[in-house]
Amino acid sequence: MANVYLYPFTKSNLAKTVHTVFAMVLFLMWIGCPTVLQAQVNISGKAGLLYIPSAEVVEDGTFSAGYAYNPVNYAIKFNKRNSESIYFVNLVVLPRLEVNINLLRPNGSIPFKEGGIGDRQVDLKYVFMTEKGKRPSMALILSAPFGVDNSLITEAIVATKHMPVTRSITAAVTIGMGSPYSIGRRTNTNDILSDFKIYDKRDLPYYYLSGPFGGVKFDVAKKGGIMAEWDSQHLNVGAYALLFGHWTIQAGLLNGDQFTAGTSYSCPLLRLPKRFRKHE
Amino acid sequence: MNKREGIKQQAKILTLSGNSTQRGKIRLLMPGAWHLFTLGCMVWPIRESLAQRKNGLSDYENMTVDSTQHRVYYEQRLYRNPLIGILGLAEALPKQDIDTFVPLFQGVPIAQYRLGTTVSTTTITKPERQEWRKTHPFNSRNYKFDFRLQPEFIAQFGFREQVVESKTNLLLQSQLYLSRGLVLNWGILFPIVNQLDNQALNVRPAPIFLNQFLALDGVNFVSLSAGLFYNDQYGVNVQYRHVDLTKNWSFGVEAGYTGFYFFPKNGFYYQAPENLMLLADVAYRIPKQDITLKLSGGQYMYQDRGVRFDFIRQMGSVEVGFFTTKTSNGTTGGFNFATPIPPGRIARTQRVRLRTTEEFRWEYAYTRGYNIASRYRVGYQLDALLRQYHSRYLQNQYRQYQ
Numbered sequence: 001m002a003n004v005y006l007y008p009f010t011k012s013n014l015a016k017t018v019h020t021v022f023a024m025v026l027f028l029m030w031i032g033c034p035t036v037l038q039a040q041v042n043i044s045g046k047a048g049l050l051y052i053p054s055a056e057v058v059e060d061g062t063f064s065a066g067y068a069y070n071p072v073n074y075a076i077k078f079n080k081r082n083s084e085s086i087y088f089v090n091l092v093v094l095p096r097l098e099v100n101i102n103l104l105r106p107n108g109s110i111p112f113k114e115g116g117i118g119d120r121q122v123d124l125k126y127v128f129m130t131e132k133g134k135r136p137s138m139a140l141i142l143s144a145p146f147g148v149d150n151s152l153i154t155e156a157i158v159a160t161k162h163m164p165v166t167r168s169i170t171a172a173v174t175i176g177m178g179s180p181y182s183i184g185r186r187t188n189t190n191d192i193l194s195d196f197k198i199y200d201k202r203d204l205p206y207y208y209l210s211g212p213f214g215g216v217k218f219d220v221a222k223k224g225g226i227m228a229e230w231d232s233q234h235l236n237v238g239a240y241a242l243l244f245g246h247w248t249i250q251a252g253l254l255n256g257d258q259f260t261a262g263t264s265y266s267c268p269l270l271r272l273p274k275r276f277r278k279h280e
Numbered sequence: 281m282n283k284r285e286g287i288k289q290q291a292k293i294l295t296l297s298g299n300s301t302q303r304g305k306i307r308l309l310m311p312g313a314w315h316l317f318t319l320g321c322m323v324w325p326i327r328e329s330l331a332q333r334k335n336g337l338s339d340y341e342n343m344t345v346d347s348t349q350h351r352v353y354y355e356q357r358l359y360r361n362p363l364i365g366i367l368g369l370a371e372a373l374p375k376q377d378i379d380t381f382v383p384l385f386q387g388v389p390i391a392q393y394r395l396g397t398t399v400s401t402t403t404i405t406k407p408e409r410q411e412w413r414k415t416h417p418f419n420s421r422n423y424k425f426d427f428r429l430q431p432e433f434i435a436q437f438g439f440r441e442q443v444v445e446s447k448t449n450l451l452l453q454s455q456l457y458l459s460r461g462l463v464l465n466w467g468i469l470f471p472i473v474n475q476l477d478n479q480a481l482n483v484r485p486a487p488i489f490l491n492q493f494l495a496l497d498g499v500n501f502v503s504l505s506a507g508l509f510y511n512d513q514y515g516v517n518v519q520y521r522h523v524d525l526t527k528n529w530s531f532g533v534e535a536g537y538t539g540f541y542f543f544p545k546n547g548f549y550y551q552a553p554e555n556l557m558l559l560a561d562v563a564y565r566i567p568k569q570d571i572t573l574k575l576s577g578g579q580y581m582y583q584d585r586g587v588r589f590d591f592i593r594q595m596g597s598v599e600v601g602f603f604t605t606k607t608s609n610g611t612t613g614g615f616n617f618a619t620p621i622p623p624g625r626i627a628r629t630q631r632v633r634l635r636t637t638e639e640f641r642w643e644y645a646y647t648r649g650y651n652i653a654s655r656y657r658v659g660y661q662l663d664a665l666l667r668q669y670h671s672r673y674l675q676n677q678y679r680q681y682q
Contacts, residue, residue, distance in 0.1 A: 272367075272677055276367045277680050277681070278682065
């Protein structure tokens with residue numbers, strides 16, 4: 001009698017344990033999403049190529065987080081002295097409006113007083129025109145002005161057009177213009193809305209995204225792709241792969257000289273758990 | 281509903297949704313004499329837990345089915361997103377029978393949701409509440425001993441060698457349901473790391489406080505708290521909110537009088553109450569995207585006066601917000617989020633459950649060290665709780681189910 005009752009218990013306990021163990025993994029792969037979310041991201045975690053952002057529209061409610069490595073010869077903060085680690089999160093907070101938060105940290109030792117914990121930066125991207133017929137999508141990207149001495153400041157207007165090459169290959173062509181001017185501040189006080197000044201990136205020894213830029217990305221069956229870009233100063237090439245529909249790994253060669261690499265993970269927050277999704 | 285009726289209802293659910301063996305077993309019990317009934321009562325918990333596990337009903341507590349009204353009253357603490365609770369229950373219960381769901385919070389009905397082609401929400405009026413209270417006496421045995429793991433991460437950006445200075449703790453928390461709406465929150469705090477201040481890493485009590493949740497009628501809600509809160513503040517906190525869960529505008533007030541406390545290695549340390557907090561807010565929902573725009577102001581902790589503007593978006597089980605605030609101590613901004621922590625349920629018997637928290641809430645402000653609009657946390661904020669039950673938020677998600 002006891003065994004009769006114990007059997008289903010043991011079985012269900014086992015099933016439960018297995019469930020718990022894999023729940024984390026399931027959560028990460030939650031979804032098995034049919035539409036591709038944000039795949040390839042640029043160095044600051046925005047949809048784009050290696051350095052340059054694009055005007056792609058990312059699905060509403062998509063959250064992504066990741067890391068990028070920027071090699072020493074192309075390091076933005078301490079060029080030719082410290083390579084950089086960039087940590088980022090990106091959220092499509094409204095349809096067509098993305099908020100990107102990134103932290104840039106120089107790797108290795110830096111002299112005392114030259115830098116603290118790194119640059120904390122907030123960027124907004126708004127796609128003001130979506131792709132339709134021959135028309136490309138266009139987006140405006142602006143860095144919030146209250147960051148102190150940020151390195152990856154992006155003040156740009158950009159256009160992207162997707163073109164099918166074969167049945168499974170799509171080309172996304174992006175062109176844009178980065179402004180050298182930005183509003184910022186240099187003091188860290190109790191008022192983030194004070195001390196604004198206009199700065200010119202070109203006054204710095206090395207800078208990010210100023211002037212015309214462009215690139216092309218070939219996406220193969222939404223599983224991976226290759227890309228080439230002009231980041232306003234150098235010619236870069238790279239490749240990426242999308243694993244399990246959520247996890248992107250990417251690498252690139254900058255100016256035929258040094259390698260960059262990054263990884264990111266994205267998930268759609270607006271979707272109900274799969275068991276309750278009757279149709280998309 | 282008394283206990284026997286409850287069992288009858290359960291039996292009804294079982295017969296309707298259980299498989300043929302279960303049905304057979306129930307039939308076996310039916311013709312039995314009293315001793316068989318007694319035996320049945322002893323076996324019942326096992327059989328119930330088996331069946332419930334199969335049906336997915338054991339996620340739910342204090343559940344009563346009113347089949348004449350096609351309605352179910354229930355409480356669930358497992359999911360932050362009430363729609364997951366509703367849909368889970370809808371799948372577990374026989375479909376043609378039940379279409380109206382009344383989620384309870386701390387034993388108090390919030391509102392009534394009927395699932396059809398859309399979710400239609402009705403608020404519960406004062407006479408309806410009085411009537412319901414009469415027919416449904418509160419019984420704390422309808423609740424599990426629910427333990428949840430709640431991480432606590434108080435952090436700031438530090439300096440180069442220690443990028444993030446944090447005080448990270450793991451809290452094992454539980455709730456004792458004392459009477460309708462009245463809950464004692466308690467727990468144990470296990471410190472993990474402290475680079476933030478010089479508090480020792482001693483295992484200590486987690487915040488312990490009483491909370492009374494009241495629904496005055498369909499649109500007026502109150503939350504009263506007293507005890508040892510989060511962020512080392514003890515005292516009292518009162519929140520009132522006027523919100524029609526089918527409308528876009530809402531407003532509320534909050535008052536608190538608190539002082540500093542902490543648990544050193546031996547004993548308890550506290551200071552006289554000194555922080556009078558008086559806040560009022562008005563909020564507007566943009567229903568299409570579940571956005572709440574909230575303007576609040578008044579006196580924060582440390583006699584700091586000012587205003588704060590919040591942009592909050594509910595995205596499935598997650599909530600993300602951005603804010604900016606200007607007070608006499610300075611101007612700053614930041615973001616916050618609230619998210620469930622996977623995997624949710626870890627272990628469960630019929631009476632006891634261990635799970636990860638349904639809500640981890642965190643806020644980041646760009647500026648630190650100036651005490652700009654700072655506040656402490658109690659168990660829940662009334663506005664955050666109630667917007668989870670807003671009709672449009674549920675309807676917007678229900679589209680994926682329909």
